[in-house]
Amino acid sequence: LMRAVASEIGDVHMITIAGSDLAKAGLDKAIITIKEAFDRAKENAPSIIFIDEIDAVVPNREEASELGTQLTGEFLQEIDGIKSRSGIVLVAATNRPDALDPALLRSGRFDKLIFVPPPNETQRAELFKLYLGKAPLSDDIDYIKLGNMTPGFTGADIANLCRQAKMNALEASVASRTEVKISMSDLQKLIENTKPSAPSMVIGRYLSFLSTY
Numbered sequence: 001l002m003r004a005v006a007s008e009i010g011d012v013h014m015i016t017i018a019g020s021d022l023a024k025a026g027l028d029k030a031i032i033t034i035k036e037a038f039d040r041a042k043e044n045a046p047s048i049i050f051i052d053e054i055d056a057v058v059p060n061r062e063e064a065s066e067l068g069t070q071l072t073g074e075f076l077q078e079i080d081g082i083k084s085r086s087g088i089v090l091v092a093a094t095n096r097p098d099a100l101d102p103a104l105l106r107s108g109r110f111d112k113l114i115f116v117p118p119p120n121e122t123q124r125a126e127l128f129k130l131y132l133g134k135a136p137l138s139d140d141i142d143y144i145k146l147g148n149m150t151p152g153f154t155g156a157d158i159a160n161l162c163r164q165a166k167m168n169a170l171e172a173s174v175a176s177r178t179e180v181k182i183s184m185s186d187l188q189k190l191i192e193n194t195k196p197s198a199p200s201m202v203i204g205r206y207l208s209f210l211s212t213y
Contacts, residue, residue, distance in 0.1 A: 002050045002091050013044035019056030027067050031074050038078040045087030054092035055099040063099075072101050079109050095197075097209045105213050115210055118154050118198040121147040127155055128187075131162035136169060138183040146187060152196030152203075161190050 006012040015037050022030040034057070041047040051057055058075050059068040082088050092110065094100065104110060119127060125147030132141070150158065165182050172180035 002048055006048055009046075011046070013041070013047035015040055015047060015049045017049070017051045017057070019051060019053030022071065023056040023067070027070055030067070030071055034071070034074055034078055038082060041088050042082065042085060045085070046089075047087065048089045048091060051090075051092040053094060054104075055094045055096040058101050058104050059099055060101045061103075072103075076101075076103055076109070079104075083108055098205060113210060113213055115206055117203070118152060119158075121151075123147075124150050124153060124158060127158045128162065131159050132165070132182065135162070135166045136179055136181040138181045140184040141182070141187075142184060145184075146191075149188070149191050150196070152199040153194075154197045157194065157197050161187070161194055165190055 003014060006014045017033065017037050022033060025033065037049055041049050058072045061069045061072050079090065082090070090110070105113075121144075125143040128146045129143050153161075165186055168186065169180050169182045
């Protein structure tokens with residue numbers, strides 16, 4: 001989404017940080033990466049800094065390791081250093097908001113929280129149609145039913161499920177030397193064996209977090 005925004009506006013410098021990569025990098029390299037990202041944003045404004053999986057960069061210091069504690073301190077310091085600057089937008093994403101350090105959510109840091117819910121039934125049906133669009137399919141595929149069968153499934157869940165269905169069909173085609181099509185029963189079996197990423201319990205935690213902050 002942020003890449004689309006940058007492209008639409010034009011002449012915007014996009015800087016991306018992957019939280020999971022920082023967590024594996026070691027303290028010195030992780031701190032250098034954070035410093036360099038903010039320095040580049042200042043030098044190339046207007047710019048967007050996007051941090052994916054920010055819970056790995058700014059974990060709650062009460063529960064974090066020494067690496068996590070020092071990363072959190074460094075990151076908060078860098079945020080405070082751009083408060084007075086214009087032309088820099090800081091955006092982050094997480095699916096574990098409860099793991100963030102509360103100091104990150106104080107006024108003047110991340111001022112706007114946006115909850116992106118998982119797709120509804122109609123949207124899930126459209127996602128199945130999208131990800132199975134070029135695959136060999138049986139005539140019994142019912143996209144509406146697939147959407148109804150997958151509450152709590154995210155777009156990534158559906159993409160992975162469709163990828164597995166296509167891989168299974170490809171392997172069966174190679175083994176039998178004939179084209180094997182994906183059937184409704186094939187998809188149903190995969191759905192039954194797939195744990196959704198956003199069940200109602202998880203959504204409840206997200207909504208509770210939103211009501212708090």
